[in-house]
Each structure stands twice: as structure tokens, then as C-alpha cells.
Amino acid sequence: MTATDPFVQRLTKPRRPGEQMLLTEVHREHMTARVRGRLLEGIDQGHEHHQAARVLAGGRLGYQGARAADWDALLEGARASAGGSEWTSLVLSGLDEHSPSEASADAVRNPDPAELAQMALDMGRALSEQAPDVVPQAQVQWMRQWTRLVDGDGREQRWMRTEGRATLSGRVVRDGDFMAVGANGWRSAALPDPGGLLDHIRTRMAWGRCIVPLEAGALPVVFMPPVGFSLLAPLLARLSAPAVTAKTSPWSDALDTVVASPDLSVVSDSRITDGPRSVPWDDEGTATRPVPLIDRGVLRHWVLDRRAAHQLGQPALGLGFGGDLGSPPTPRPSNVAVSPGATAWEDLLRSTPRLLILEGWVGGRPVNPLRGEMAGTATGLYLVDHGEVVGRVKNVVVSVNALEAWGSRLSHLGDTRQWVGGGMMPLAPSYLPPILVQDVAVAVKS
Amino acid sequence: MAESARHGGSRPTTWDVGLEETLRQFLAREAVDYVELRLEVNEATVIELMGTTPQRVDQQLDVGGNARAVSGGYVGFVHFDGWNELEARVREAVQLAQWGRAASVGPRGGWAPSQVVQQRVRVPYGEDPRGVALDEKVGLLQGYADLGLSASPAVKNVQTRYFDRYRHLLFLNSRGSVVEQEKMDLGGSVLVIARRQGSVAQRGVSFGSSNDFGAVRGLDDQVRDAAHQAVLLLDAPEIVGGEYTVVVDPHLAGVFAHEAFGHLSEADGQVDDRGLLQAMRLGRRFGPKNLHIYDTGRDAGSRGYLPVDDEGVEARDIDLIKDGELVGRLHSCRTAASLGEEPTGNARALHYRFAPIVRMRNTVIAPGDTPVEALFQGIKRGIYATGSTGGQTNGEVFAFRAAQAYLIEDGRVTQPLRNAVLTGNVFSTLNNITAIGSDFTRYEGGGGCGKAGQMPLPVSHHAPSLRIERCLVGGGR
Numbered sequence: 001m002t003a004t005d006p007f008v009q010r011l012t013k014p015r016r017p018g019e020q021m022l023l024t025e026v027h028r029e030h031m032t033a034r035v036r037g038r039l040l041e042g043i044d045q046g047h048e049h050h051q052a053a054r055v056l057a058g059g060r061l062g063y064q065g066a067r068a069a070d071w072d073a074l075l076e077g078a079r080a081s082a083g084g085s086e087w088t089s090l091v092l093s094g095l096d097e098h099s100p101s102e103a104s105a106d107a108v109r110n111p112d113p114a115e116l117a118q119m120a121l122d123m124g125r126a127l128s129e130q131a132p133d134v135v136p137q138a139q140v141q142w143m144r145q146w147t148r149l150v151d152g153d154g155r156e157q158r159w160m161r162t163e164g165r166a167t168l169s170g171r172v173v174r175d176g177d178f179m180a181v182g183a184n185g186w187r188s189a190a191l192p193d194p195g196g197l198l199d200h201i202r203t204r205m206a207w208g209r210c211i212v213p214l215e216a217g218a219l220p221v222v223f224m225p226p227v228g229f230s231l232l233a234p235l236l237a238r239l240s241a242p243a244v245t246a247k248t249s250p251w252s253d254a255l256d257t258v259v260a261s262p263d264l265s266v267v268s269d270s271r272i273t274d275g276p277r278s279v280p281w282d283d284e285g286t287a288t289r290p291v292p293l294i295d296r297g298v299l300r301h302w303v304l305d306r307r308a309a310h311q312l313g314q315p316a317l318g319l320g321f322g323g324d325l326g327s328p329p330t331p332r333p334s335n336v337a338v339s340p341g342a343t344a345w346e347d348l349l350r351s352t353p354r355l356l357i358l359e360g361w362v363g364g365r366p367v368n369p370l371r372g373e374m375a376g377t378a379t380g381l382y383l384v385d386h387g388e389v390v391g392r393v394k395n396v397v398v399s400v401n402a403l404e405a406w407g408s409r410l411s412h413l414g415d416t417r418q419w420v421g422g423g424m425m426p427l428a429p430s431y432l433p434p435i436l437v438q439d440v441a442v443a444v445k446s
Numbered sequence: 447m448a449e450s451a452r453h454g455g456s457r458p459t460t461w462d463v464g465l466e467e468t469l470r471q472f473l474a475r476e477a478v479d480y481v482e483l484r485l486e487v488n489e490a491t492v493i494e495l496m497g498t499t500p501q502r503v504d505q506q507l508d509v510g511g512n513a514r515a516v517s518g519g520y521v522g523f524v525h526f527d528g529w530n531e532l533e534a535r536v537r538e539a540v541q542l543a544q545w546g547r548a549a550s551v552g553p554r555g556g557w558a559p560s561q562v563v564q565q566r567v568r569v570p571y572g573e574d575p576r577g578v579a580l581d582e583k584v585g586l587l588q589g590y591a592d593l594g595l596s597a598s599p600a601v602k603n604v605q606t607r608y609f610d611r612y613r614h615l616l617f618l619n620s621r622g623s624v625v626e627q628e629k630m631d632l633g634g635s636v637l638v639i640a641r642r643q644g645s646v647a648q649r650g651v652s653f654g655s656s657n658d659f660g661a662v663r664g665l666d667d668q669v670r671d672a673a674h675q676a677v678l679l680l681d682a683p684e685i686v687g688g689e690y691t692v693v694v695d696p697h698l699a700g701v702f703a704h705e706a707f708g709h710l711s712e713a714d715g716q717v718d719d720r721g722l723l724q725a726m727r728l729g730r731r732f733g734p735k736n737l738h739i740y741d742t743g744r745d746a747g748s749r750g751y752l753p754v755d756d757e758g759v760e761a762r763d764i765d766l767i768k769d770g771e772l773v774g775r776l777h778s779c780r781t782a783a784s785l786g787e788e789p790t791g792n793a794r795a796l797h798y799r800f801a802p803i804v805r806m807r808n809t810v811i812a813p814g815d816t817p818v819e820a821l822f823q824g825i826k827r828g829i830y831a832t833g834s835t836g837g838q839t840n841g842e843v844f845a846f847r848a849a850q851a852y853l854i855e856d857g858r859v860t861q862p863l864r865n866a867v868l869t870g871n872v873f874s875t876l877n878n879i880t881a882i883g884s885d886f887t888r889y890e891g892g893g894g895c896g897k898a899g900q901m902p903l904p905v906s907h908h909a910p911s912l913r914i915e916r917c918l919v920g921g922g923r
Contacts, residue, residue, distance in 0.1 A: 037718050040550045042521030043542040046799065047535075049527040067508040068528030074507075081503045083580065113542065117549050135719045171841075173721030176873055178842035216687070242496050248603045248639055248646070328504055362838045362845045362869070371646050373684070375920035377845040377869040395843075397687060397869055397920030443687030445870070445918040 020056040020092040021075070021152040022285060025049075026325055030143035033116040035124040037135060043113055050325040053078040056092045060085045061307070063328045090310045095155040095285045108144075108162045108189045115191075116140045123168050123194045130198070131205050134170035140191065141165040149285045157281050164191035170201055179208050179392070180360075181380065186419060188274045204359070207382045212391035214383060214444055220355040220411060221398065221440040222348060224380075225418040225432040227358050232336065234372040234402040235260070236427060239293055239301075241308030241331040254299050260403075261410040262297040263341060268319060268333035269431075275335035276421055276429040277321065283329040288318030293333070305331040321428070336430040341413025348414055348436055350387035356442070357382040357389070358398060372403035395445035405437040412436040474620055478517040478540050480557045482619040482757070485511040485529060486798040488611065491580070493634075495606040497595065498588045503580065512798045513539040519555040520546035521780075523801045555717075558782035558789050560621070560759045567627040567753050570746050572658030575610040575632050583608060586662060587636075590651075590669045594638040597673030600680060602641045607892070608634035608662065623758040630656055631749060631904045633892030636669050640676040647679035647864070650835070650849065652891035656751045656904065661890065675850060675862075682862040685851060685919055691828040692868060692917040693821045696887035698834050698848060700907025702914075703739055704809045704895070705837035706844040706872050707732075711741075711766050711774070712792075712804040712897075713781035715841065722841070725873070730772045733876040738812035739767040741776060743791055749890055749904035750808030757793040757802055764790045767876075778804050796900040803898055811909035814882025821881050821913040828854035829919055831866055836893070845869040845920075867920040875914060883911035 028048040034041040052065040055078040062082025066074050123138040141164070148158045169182030183200040185192035223231050238259075243249035251259060270288035272278055282288055284306050292300045304312065305320030308331050320329035343351070359380030381393045414434035421429030488508035494501045512525040513536040522542025524535050575583075587606045594604035610632035617625040633654030640647050649672040655661035694702060709715070716722050743752035743761030753761050757779050765773050777785070778793035781804055793802035822830070833849025851866035852859045870878075887908065894902020 040520060040546045042523060042801075043546055044523045044525075044801065045538060045542060046524070047526045048799070063502070063504045065504065065506045067510050069507050069509065077505050077507065081505050081580065085500045085503045113545060114549070117546065121549070133721075171719070173719060173725055173841075176725055176842070176871075178840060180840060242501065242605075246496050246603050248641060250644060250646075326506055326508070328502065330502075360840075362840050362843050373865050375687075375865060375867040377843050377867070377918075377920070379840050379843060395871065395918065397845075397867060397918055399687060399865070399867075399920050441687060443918060443920050445689060445916075 016057060018058065019152070022054045022092055023071070023150045024052040024283070025148045026145060028143060028145040028325065030141060031113060031116060032139060032141040033113065033120040035120040035136070035138040038121070038125055038128055040117055040121060043117060048325060052328070054092060054328070055079050055082055056088070056090065057082045059087045059089065061088055061090065061092070065326050065328065067326070088307060088310070090307050092151075095149060095151045095157055110144060111142050111191060116142060119166070119191060119194060123166070123197065126198055127168060127170055127201060130202055131170060131172075133172050133174070134205070136168065136170045139167045142191065149281065151285065157285060159280055161279065162189055163187070163276060166192045166194055166197060168194065168197040168201060170205070177211070179205075181205060181208070186274065186276060188278065204380065207389045208392040210391035211394055212383050214393045214396060214442065216442060216444040218439045218441055220352045220436060220438050221400075222355060222357045223435040223437060224357060224359040225420045225430070225434065227361055228338075228432040228435050229420050229430045230374060231400070231402045231405055231435065232266070232338070232430065232432070233427065234374070235266070235294070235406060236303065236333065236336070239299060240303035241305065244302045244304070245308050245311050251299060255302070257299060258297050259299045260294055260297045260406040261408070263410055263413060264294055264297055264406050265292070265339040266294040267292050267337045267339070268303065268335070269337040270318060270334035272335050272337055272431060274419070275431070276419070277334040279334070282318040282320045282334070283322050284316070284320035286316045286318040286320060288334055291317045291319065303331045303333055305329055333428040336428045338413070338417075338430070338432050340415050340417050340433040342415055343412040344415055345434070346387065348412055348434060349384050351412055351436065353386055355384045355436070356393065357384060361398065372401045374402055375399040397443040399441040399443065400437065405435070409438045410435070411438045478515045478543055480516040480620055481513070481536060481540065482617065483511065483513050483532070483536060484756070484798055485616045487614045488797065490609065490611040491583075493583055493587060493608040495584075495587050495591055495604075497603060498591045500584055503584065508797070510798050512801070514801060515539040515543040516557045517543040518547040519557070520550060521801070522546065525799045555780065556783035558777075558779045560757065560779055560789050562622045563754060563758050563760055564624050565754060567625065569628045569630045569657050571630070572655075572747070573660050575630070575659040576612060578659050590636045590665060593666055593669045594636065594673045597638070597670055598640065598677045600640045600642050600677045601638055601673050603639040605637040605639065606634070617756070617758050619758055625754050625758050627754055632659065632661065633749065633904075634662070635892050636665065636672065638669070638673045638676045640673070640680055642680050645680045647676050647682075649673070649676040649679065652893065654749045654890040654892045654904070655747060656749050657747050679862055679864060682864045684865050685829070685863045687920050688918075689916050690919050691825050692914045692919065693825070693828065693830045693854065694912050694914065695832040696883075696885060696909045696911055697889045697891070698831050698846070699811060699909035699912045700809065700889055701834040701837045701846050702844070702912065703811050703909060704806060704905065704907050705839045705846055706870070706875060707739060707766065708741065708806045708809045709839050710841055710872055711776050712806070713775045713777045713785060714804040716775065717781050717784040726772065726775065728772055728774070731770055731877070732767050732772045733770045733879055734882070735770045736814055736882055737767055737770045737876070737879060738765070739810065740765045740812070741792065741806055741809050743807040745808050745906070745908070748808045748888065748906040748908070750806070750906035752791070752794065752807050755791040755793045755802070756795045757789065759789045759791045759793065761791040761807070764792070776804050776806065778802060794903060796903050800900050803900070805897060805903055806895065806905050808906040808908060810907070811882070811912070813884055813886035813910045816881040816883050818883050818885050818911055821883055821911055822854060822857045822859070825854045825857055829863070829866065830854050830859050831868060839872065842872060843869060844872055844875070869918050869920060875917065878915045878917070879912055880915055881913040886910045
């Protein structure tokens with residue numbers, strides 16, 4: 001950093017009395033190769049530069065974000081928006097002292113467009129060869145991001161992270177039947193291994209070739225990680241601000257009480273290897289650390305950003321993240337990690353004579369997050385009979401109360417975990433095992 | 447240059463003419479099939495209240511753009527913040543497209559011809575939200591929160607959200623099109639949450655417009671009603687899952703058209719997929735004789751209003767189902783070339799960070815001739831579903847959550863129910879529409895459509911009530 005750095009020069013100007021500020025600057029470079037069928041569809045490249053100013057002026061908190069804006073205008077905008085907000089005694093400044101370092105991520109090499117495109121083409125071709133009637137879609141992405149935070153006293157934090165992502169999906173439409181499967185993977189410092197994605201899709205294609213009938217009723221269901229997060233969402237809504245601070249959560253007074261099965265432990269884990277949100281500080285400049293949210297069924301911590309923590313007289317634990325560039329920090333976990341169980345996959349399938357594996361659904365978000373009720377149309381639903389997958393089940397609505405699923409109906413947790421994240425409304429990336437829940441309602445269209 | 451509507455706000459109405467000419471010359475001389483450049487200024491305000499207390503009063507200003515080049519059907523796309531080094535950014539896009547062509551083994555398709563358009567598009571404002579002070583916006587929302595909170599002791603919280611987003615864009619392509627376009631989108635919701643002992647229920651009011659802050663005003667009665675409904679719902683039983691005859695109100699019917707059929711009509715899902723192209727062959731029967739579904743970008747004031755799309759193609763009405771038969775689909779320049787059809791003005795991008803993809807605008811079910819009361823006749827035991835809190839589809843199956851659901855017994859609505867998720871097979875459900883209401887309604891909500899990471903894109907759906915047989919409704923046991 002130099003004396004001419006406008007990011008810091010801003011702080012050398014006289015501030016208004018009592019004003020606190022936190023400036024954030026993010027620079028992100030990324031590239032994506034997209035393949036449909038056996039052909040490259042295109043290559044995208046992005047150069048992003050986002051700035052944000054949070055200002056506490058007269059005890060009121062304002063925020064303005066911008067892409068490619070002037071810092072003076074940005075600060076004025078933040079001051080203006082502070083006028084409409086509530087009064088708070090929150091302390092905004094006060095970043096931990098830190099020597100800026102970008103060394104660890106500097107050592108990571110950026111792949112070039114040819115590597116990304118070749119990997120995407122290879123994935124698409126491999127899937128085509130395995131399943132000629134499938135229309136494959138492959139996407140490989142590489143991202144490098146630099147983040148800087150500076151508070152009103154000139155203290156700075158700075159870090160860099162990289163991320164490689166790969167997505168492979170395929171669909172077969174035959175006589176009005178749609179069979180679609182997909183898999184994705186990511187790593188923090190390299191491109192993910194495409195072999196695992198291919199294996200995943202090959203297995204599901206084999207499971208789904210045969211369509212089998214099912215009668216309505218209640219069955220054990222294995223919620224695979226892609227749908228496991230939606231099962232977790234009602235719990236996170238109950239233990240997070242604003243439901244906790246507004247006292248609309250039934251868990252507002254439930255710290256250190258039993259809220260779930262003793263088999264359930266959930267951690268907001270900011271240090272987990274390859275975690276998409278494994279970062280040294282949150283977006284408010286608070287140092288992150290693993291925070292147990294539910295420990296063996298007992299509620300241990302709420303998810304609070306600085307303001308919510310201040311409101312409840314709790315310490316800030318690094319749980320203030322924006323959803324994406326441009327979104328101001330709100331209470332969010334870093335990476336949500338559910339502790340695995342001890343049950344191997346084969347044993348999970350043999351643990352009961354008949355069960356369903358649920359891997360995807362349409363409209364499967366909670367219908368009422370606070371009550372825990374959720375229902376969705378299954379799209380990746382497979383019937384298991386005495387440990388063997390016998391086929392795909394269609395036209396089924398799965399209804400479950402997530403709170404009961406994590407409570408009395410939780411049967412087994414698998415011993416392996418998978419990353420789940422992204423999507424269009426991500427709360428947090430998650431690292432989840434398969435979850436076997438007893439007595440889940442299934443409605444079937446005749 | 448034509449001007450399609452007058453501008454009532456304070457933003458500059460012209461771009462630097464020299465810039466236009468320089469860019470046009472630059473684009474014309476690049477040795478590729480097609481190049482386009484988009485520059486954009488994007489101003490947004492977001493307000494969120496918890497109760498009457500502001501939790502978030504944010505403003506966002508984005509200045510940037512993107513360049514897209516096509517070579518042999520291969521696309522290079524570069525987006526950038528700021529307007530620095532524009533020539534270098536366009537060249538990057540050209541290089542990516544040329545590199546993609548060299549790296550691939552076969553032809554990728556083309557880029558459909560489109561008319562040269564030179565137009566300035568202004569927002570036909572009612573009340574410009576940028577002329578309303580931030581304090582007034584906050585105060586208006588606080589008033590709604592007050593109304594909800596005071597409606598009943600059982601109302602424990604009201605969550606209120608408002609946004610407005612103004613976009614000012616300049617689009618140029620190597621065919622000579624120059625489109626300077628303003629877009630306004632505003633919307634939000636008032637969510638009333640009631641709680642009694644362990645029971646929690648919520649009801650909301652949603653609003654939206656593409657040109658008028660007036661959509662945010664005058665919602666008092668709706669907020670009071672939402673509070674009343676939320677309290678009633680606390681004691682409501684859960685729906686028993688199964689097949690029902692369902693009557694859906696115009697709001698939910700519009701969501702049904704969007705989810706159950708509209709997404710399937712987006713041609714980017716059909717290209718290269720022989721199975722889906724066969725399923726979506728034009729001329730196939732898709733519903734009763736009086737079913738007419740179309741998509742339009744020409745309905746000023748609706749959130750799906752889009753006189754010129756993000757590839758510079760002018761809007762027209764696109765019939766999708768007419769007289770119960772499939773007659774059309776929605777296209778970008780790329781998908782139109784792949785299927786040998788014409789662009790339809792449905793290429794849309796949420797922000798300059800994204801390339802345009804095929805999206806709906808305002809999806810409309812034309813009115814039928816059945817009076818609403820007659821839709822319920824003869825239903826022994828069914829569901830009346832109104833409003834929506836969201837929907838989704840995977841192509842074959844759709845699902846949406848009704849905001850409110852009621853039991854129909856012997857043709858009469860008898861009691862509220864909780865947790866209604868309506869689902870079905872797209873192909874069979876459209877054929878199960880047995881009556882179309884005469885109560886055509888232009889509903890505008892504050893949500894949006896999501897696809898390929900671009901969410902929430904402003905869309906609208908205007909429709910009458912529908913009666914649908916054998917609809918699968920999920921709920922408890």
C-alpha cells in the first residue's frame with residue numbers, strides 16, 4: 001500500500017466528529033468455459049471491482065456499494081442512507097491489527113482458458129461416450145479474488161483466495177419422461193477432479209433407467225446432500241438473526257437447551273479445507289473461527305452479525321457475510337458443516353427393508369421456515385429394496401417437518417460428506433452427509 | 447434515432463455522440479461474425495424493516511458493461527466494472543470467440559439476423575421513485591408495519607422490503623444497431639408474521655411496477671387483510687396430500703403459466719435436445735380449445751415491459767399456445783439461428799455481469815368466458831388456491847406454493863388450510879384445464895424469475911382464474 005492509494009487517502013481526510021467507517025474493496029477476476037453436447041459453447045471472462053462504504057454517523061448506520069465509483073461519492077451515499085436507519089451504539093471500527101499478506105494464494109497458478117475449455121470438453125465427451133442419448137452440459141470456472149478492509153483508524157486487513165469449480169449435468173427426454181442428473185465440485189486452490197462427477201452421474205443414470213411404482217404413505221427417506229441443505233434451512237432460520245433478535249424464533253430463549261437429536265452437530269466452520277467461505281475475516285472485518293451452532297442436539301450459538309450480536313449483548317463471532325459482491329453483510333454462517341455419522345453408505349441402504357433416496361426436488365424450499373414445514377416434488381427419487389436400488393420413482397410429493405426430521409425421526413447420518421452450495425439464493429455453502437429420516441410422507445399421483 | 451417514450455426523471459438523456467461513433471467503427475472492423483458492446487449505469491435502493499425499525503437502507507451504484515463476440519457460432523463474453531480500456535475488453539471477447547472456434551471440432555450454429563434498431567427508450571413514468579425522498583419511502587413502509595402490528599396481539603412481527611433499480615444502457619452492435627434504453631424496476635413486500643404458542647403463520651402483500659412508485663402507495667387494506675389471514679391461519683389444519691380438483695386465482699394461474707409452461711417454451715433448453723424438441727413440436731395439442739398463452743414485452747407499466755431486448759431486438763407478442771395448440775417458442779439470436787426461426791425479443795440479462803439468455807417477459811393467459819362462481823360448481827372436495835410464494839420447474843414437472851389455500855366442499859369454500867404445494871406434469875396438467883375464468887387480472891408482484899444464476903429478473907404474469915382437474919397437492923399425511 002502506498003501513500004497515493006486512494007483507498008487509504010480517503011481515511012487521511014478529516015472525518016466528521018464521531019463518525020466511524022469501514023471501507024471494503026474487492027477485485028475479482030474469473031473465467032468460465034461452457035460446453036453443451038460435445039462442443040464448446042463459449043468462454044466468459046469477468047473483471048469485477050466492487051467497493052463498499054459502511055458509515056456510522058450520529059449513531060446511524062449507512063451503506064453504499066458501488067462498482068467503479070469515486071470514494072468520495074460512495075461515502076456521501078453511505079452518509080445519506082444512514083439518515084433513514086435506526087440509532088445504534090454499535091462500534092463499527094476496530095479491525096484487528098494485521099500485517100497484510102497475500103503470500104499463500106499468490107503461490108496458486110491461474111489456469112489459462114485452454115485448460116478450462118479442454119477440461120469442459122473432456123467432461124462433455126466422456127459423458128456422451130458413456131450415455132449417447134444424454135445431452136451433456138459442462139462448465140468449468142476459475143476465480144481469484146482480492147479483498148481489502150480498512151477501518152476509520154487506518155487499520156487494514158487484506159487477503160486473497162482462489163476457487164475452481166466444475167459442473168456436469170445431463171438430461172434425457174424420452175416419450176415425455178425427463179431424466180436429469182447433475183454433479184458439481186470445487187476446490188480452493190485447484191480445479192476439481194472431474195472423475196468423481198462422471199462417476200456420480202453414471203451411477204444415477206443406471207439407477208434411473210427403470211421407472212418403478214410406489215404407493216402413497218410414509219417411508220424412510222435418505223436426504224442426499226443436495227436436498228439436505230433445504231432440510232437444514234429451517235433450523236438456521238430459527239437460530240439466526242433477525243428471527244432471534246425479533247423474538248419471532250421459538251428458539252430465542254433456547255441457548256444451551258436441547259433442540260434436536262443428540263446425533264446432530266452443526267458448526268459454522270470458517271477453517272475447513274476447500275470451504276468456499278473459508279476466510280480469515282468475515283465481511284465486517286471480524287476474525288472468523290469455528291462456531292458450534294448445535295452441539296449433539298444442544299443449541300450453543302446463534303448466527304449473529306455485529307449489529308445483532310451488539311443488540312443481544314453477545315460477542316461478534318465472524319458471522320457477517322454478504323450473499324455476493326454488492327450485498328451488505330447480514331447474519332450468515334461461514335461454511336455450514338454437519339458432523340458425519342458412523343454409517344457406511346451400503347449399511348445406510350440396508351438399515352431398513354425399504355427406503356427412498358431423494359437427491360433433487362422441484363420447489364423443495366420450506367413452505368414455512370419457522371415452523372419447519374416443507375414439501376416439494378421429487379425429481380431425483382430412487383426406491384431401495386433390501387439395500388439394492390431398484391429404480392426411479394416419479395410423480396411424488398415429499399412432505400416433511402424439518403424440525404422433526406432433525407429430532408425424533410433422525411435415524412442415521414452417513415459417514416461421508418459432500419459440498420453443497422451455489423444456487424440462486426445461497427445462505428451459506430454446506431458440507432453435509434446423507435441423512436436418513438424415518439416416516440416421511442409421500443403423496444403419489446396415480 | 448426514434449424515441450419511444452418521454453423521460454420524466456433527472457438522468458442525462460443522451461450519451462456522448464462521439465463515443466457512439468468511435469465504438470461503432472471499432473465494432474465494424476473486427477474480423478468476426480458479430481460483436482456487441484453494452485455500457486450501463488445501474489442505481490439501486492434497498493430498504494428493509496423489521497417491525498418499524500429500519501434494518502437496511504442501502505444504495506448501490508454500478509458502472510460497467512460487457513462485450514460479446516461471435517465467431518462461427520462460438521461466443522466470447524467479457525464483463526467489466528468501470529468504462530476503462532473498452533477497446534481492450536472488446537478485443538478480449540473477440541479473442542475468446544476466435545479461440546473457441548479454433549478449439550472445437552464442429553460447427554456451433556450461427557447468430558440469427560435481426561433488424562437494425564436505432565432507438566432511445568425512455569421510461570413512461572407515473573411517479574418516478576427517484577423523486578421520492580428516502581425518508582418518505584421509509585415512512586411509508588413504517589406505516590404498513592404499524593398497521594400490521596396493530597391488527598392483532600397475535601401479530602408478532604412485520605418484515606417489509608422495498609427496492610427500486612434504475613438502469614441506463616447503451617447498446618451497440620456490429621450490424622449498426624444503437625439502442626439507448628432506460629429501465630426502471632421497483633417492488634417489494636410486506637410480510638405479516640403471527641405467532642401463538644408454538645404455532646407460527648405468515649401472510650404477505652407483494653407489489654411491483656416498471657414505472658410508478660404509486661404501486662407502493664395505498665396498500666393499507668391489503669396489509670390489514672394479510673394480518674387477518676395470518677392470524678386465522680394459526681389454527682388452520684394442514685392439507686392432506688393427494689389429488690384434487692383445484693381452482694386457482696389469477697395470480698396463481700399466472701405463476702402456473704410461467705412455471706408449468708413458459709420455461710419449457712424457452713428455446714435454449716430445446717436446442718440440441720431431440721427428445722425435448724419432439725415433445726415440444728409445433729402443432730401439438732397442449733390444452734383446451736380456448737387456451738391462449740402468449741408472452742409480451744409491450745405492456746407498459748408491467749415489470750415484464752421490455753420494448754427492446756438485450757440483443758437489440760424489438761418486442762412483439764409471441765403466441766405460445768393458441769386454440770389449445772403449441773404454436774411458438776421464445777428465442778434469442780443464438781437459439782433462433784439454431785432452430786431456423788426468428789428472434790423474439792426474449793434475450794435478457796439481469797445486469798451487465800451476465801450475458802443475455804432466453805427469458806420470459808410478461809406471460810399472459812387470455813381470459814375465458816366462465817364466471818368465477820361457476821368454476822367451483824360440482825366440486826365435491828377440492829382446493830381453492832390463491833396467490834403464490836414461489837414456483838419452480840424442471841421441464842417435465844412444475845411445483846408452486848400457494849400463498850393461501852382453502853378447502854372446497856360441495857362447491858363452497860369452507861376453511862383455510864396450511865402448507866399447499868401444487869404440482870403436476872406439465873404436459874398432462876395443461877390438458878386438465880377444464881374452465882378458464884372471465885376475471886382477467888393484471889397482477890404485479892415484487893418477486894422475480896431465476897435462471898442460470900440470474901435472479902430476480904423482473905417478470906409479470908397476467909391471467910384469469912382456472913379450474914384444473916387431478917392436480918397433485920402436497921401436504922401432511
